[in-house]
Amino acid sequence: MEMTREIMYDQFKKLKSNDEKVKYLVDLKEMKQKTPHIFRNIKISIKNFNNLIREYSSVKPFSAMHREIAEREELESKKEAEKRKQ
Numbered sequence: 001m002e003m004t005r006e007i008m009y010d011q012f013k014k015l016k017s018n019d020e021k022v023k024y025l026v027d028l029k030e031m032k033q034k035t036p037h038i039f040r041n042i043k044i045s046i047k048n049f050n051n052l053i054r055e056y057s058s059v060k061p062f063s064a065m066h067r068e069i070a071e072r073e074e075l076e077s078k079k080e081a082e083k084r085k086q
Helices: 003-014 016-033 046-057 062-086
Strands: none
Touching: 003 016, 016 046
């Protein structure tokens, strides 16, 4: 059986809690390590799995990323406002 992106997404959507998602991601990572030919049509690395596992294991997933994006956008808007004033 070959894993497709659609199958992975559908199974992931069905999971309710972050603990279930972490377990699913760990299982996928182990499967990729043991049988990489199943994932030959999916471009995802072990590092990507590790990053996803780390994020979904955190108290508030992706909060650091959202905060960094908001800070960057705020800085950019301040720079634009300064340019308009000049």
